[in-house]
Amino acid sequence: MSLPPGFLDELRNRVPISRVIGRKVVWDLRKSNQARGDWWAPCPFHQEKSASFHCDDQKGFYYCFGCHAKGDALSFLRESEGLDFIGAVKVMAAEAGMQMPEPDPRARERSDRRTQLFEVTEAACRWFRLQLQTGAAAGARDYLARRGLDPEAEARFEIGFAPDSRTALIQALREKGMAEALIIEAGMAARPDDGGAAYARFRGRITFPIRDGQGRCIGFGGRAMDPNARAKYLNSPETPLFDKGRNLYNIGPARAAVARGQRLVVAEGYMDVIALARAGFEGAVAPLGTAITEEQLRLMWRLAPEPVIALDGDAAGQRAAQRLIDLALPMTGPGQALRFVMLPAGQDPDDLIRSAGAGAMAALLDQARPLVDLLWARETEGQVFDSPERKAALDRRLQEAIGRIPDELTRRHYGDEIRAKRHDLFGTGWQARRGGSGAAGQRPARRGGASMAPNVPRAPMLQASGPLSGEWLLEGASLLICALRPDLVAVVETRLERLLPQDPGRAALLHDLLSGGDSPDGRRALETLRADAHLGLTPAVIESQDEVAATAILANLLERLEARRAAGAELARAEAEIQGEADEGLTWRMQQITRARHRAERPEMEDSGDLNEDRDALSSQLEQFISGEIWRKPPRR
Structure with a gap:
């Protein structure tokens, strides 16, 4: 069904997103700013107690800082109610008091046909239910009783019985005025290849109606009562209503x-x-x-x-x-x-x-x-890893499996888990060779008893974004500058939305900056940044600059942060892949990410012009808290 231009925009303008979402959540009124249309609540998509789910009436979008669910009002209806796109539009149109546009004649014809098919399946469901109470269904009732189902359970799940008759269902549906062609199209009957009389698909079976997310009967599952039946369970065939690969029972x-x-x-x-x-x-x-x-x-x-x-x-x-x-x-x-x-x-x-x-x-x-x-x-159960080749084969299989995970962070954590499990399987010697600390932090002894030099364990990957890391300071500096100079937020808004701080306080501060809010968590995070000894020069430097120069400094900080994070993600990916020899593709990717980071750290290598010269001069004043020099200076107390 096609919608006229502007229809969806008008729909979104008439119905605030908070009204749609408000039926599914309980707003945290202490954190929300109702006057601004700024709303917070526990996320309806994952179990939590804190209010990390945010929706903005002005922008018409929601976002969860916990599970990262996001979208507009239509997306929310589709995810929470299981509706298709047009179904979500119809719900919002009813809420807005707007008339749905008339479908084209061909679409109306298809809709009418589906309605007729639903009438067939619903009538068949009622007929199967009645048959369960007949004498022919005594064996079925006994079977259900042995499985612990009472009449209340049978009614709750609409369990029925299809008698062992080729024509009884067809005749009952035709008596209700339903054409044989519709009965066949709905999957309730079939016609032999030789063109003979149609016959019922479900015969001598206990029936379980299958309903879609909106409660409509789209097909049936049937359990054979005859132990010699060719198929113990039989489902409806593929029909305009029923696609067994796209639906779930119950x-x-x-x-x-x-x-x-x-x-x-x-x-x-x-x-x-x-x-x-x-x-x-x-x-x-x-x-x-x-x-x-x-x-x-x-x-x-x-x-x-x-x-x-x-x-x-x-x-x-x-x-x-x-x-x-x-x-x-x-x-x-x-x-x-x-x-x-x-x-x-x-x-x-x-x-x-x-x-x-x-x-x-x-x-x-x-x-x-x-x-x-x-x-x-x-990959490991029932196998023996008593040779380097077998261990290498295990590494290769796991590497290929983990490499199929699209999300960089998830792939990194899978690698961490697999390394821990491999260490448990093969012992301390392997872990020491791979860079872990091992039981004694030593590499295996050489032949003759000479010990190799102690292995220095690497810092965990997650520490790269923790306190006192370069990324942590770059992120903090960027947020502090935006708080000191709110006029710069609109210029870099898109890049700020990609920050996704892991620290809850910084996340709250970022939201305040983007939405104009003033939350307690955000205020506390700002005070923490102001008091940070490593960021002590920031206010004096940034508040004295005009908009162009300050924007250049902020953009440079964000470029460095993005380049470092991209490099970290690529290094994690390389770490998962480099079990064997590094191939040319891996080498090329590492070269590209190194060049990108270098350009961000040293923009004067490629940029030119007075603006860039001014930016470099001003950026150098901030270099003390984003370069390695700071680590040689004790923080102020």
Whole structure:
């Protein structure tokens, strides 16, 4: 459906983003500035107690400083409600009192057709429910009772029964005025290749309706009552309503449960989801008879940032976990993680809950393991690493796996975890050779007993952005200058938005600078910067400059900070890759990042003109707190 130009802009202007988000969060009125349209709350996308989620009515955007979720009002509706784009537009249009534009005739025809198909599936669901109460369904009722399902559970999950008849469902739907072509298109019936009479797809099966995020019946899963049936479980075929690789069983109730603070638990089958939900784990979903797909994984992450995958404790469950590792690694990152629960051998969640109770399941979920643990286990369990070649092969496999992670910081932490696990596996000698401290901080002894020189451990990668590092001072200087000269903020606003300080106080100060706010956390951070001995010259230098010169100084500081951070990220990537010989591509990237940092640190090497000369002269006055010279001077007390 196409929208006329200006329609979305008018929609956003009429509905403040805080009104849309306010239905899902409780605003922190002490931190929010209502008069400015500046709002803060605990993030609705991840569990937290502090108010790190911010939305700005003037700009029409939200951003979480914790999980980095961001977007506009339409994005929020799509992520929190599971709506598609047009669905989100319709919700906002109703809120704004605006009439949705008329769709083109072809789109209206498609919409009408889908409505008719939904009528078929809903009628089939009601018919299956009625059949469960008939004499023909006695065996199905006994089976459900043995699985611990009472009539209340059957009604809650709309469980039904498809009698072993080729034509009963078709006849019942035709009596309600539904054309046979629609019944076939909805996946409720099929026509033989030889052109014979249509027959019902579900026969002699317990039926489980599959509903989309808006609660509409899009298809069915059927469990065969005949133990000799060719397929124990059968799903609806692909239809205009049903795409099994893009939907999840029980997604609507699970989304509501996750919004109330429950975990998103991903099981393998319908009965597992039902057992989990009845045991109190209402945020349970399942893929629809297939291995988890990329689209389903993205759908899970829209519901929760860290789904727990609860796989059966059999060989099939193990294989499913291995496949999911390779699927998830290129998609994982901050706010998109997975944890895994491997159940006891031969048990699924339904078995475990019925035999040991909900407490046993809760204990397993509390001990869920991160994805990196499963990656390590896959590459090491059952193998012997008694030669350099085998160890090198392990390094290569892990290097290739970690290299598929797109986020630099996540990739760095995976490398740290793998190094720690490798040290535990191969012992202190390996760690010392790789640069770790080892038990005694020594390299292995040479033959003959002579010891090599002590190894000096490198500082952890995370320390590069911690207190008293170059990045820390550059960031602090930039924020202090912006606080002293608010007229410069608009000039470098885009670059400031990319700072993303790790320190909560500095993050609050940055937000105040960008939004014009005045939060207590921001004020405290500013006082800390003013009192920092290493930044002591900043006020005297910067307040005496005109706008052009001050802007040049600030831009130079930001260039240096960005260059250092880019270099750090590339070094982390190189560290993960350089298990073997460095190739030409790695060498070229390191050369480029070194040149970029050099240009930022020494702009006079490429720039020219009076402005750059003035900037260099002024920047030299700040050099004391951004160069190595400062480390040789004790800070003032």
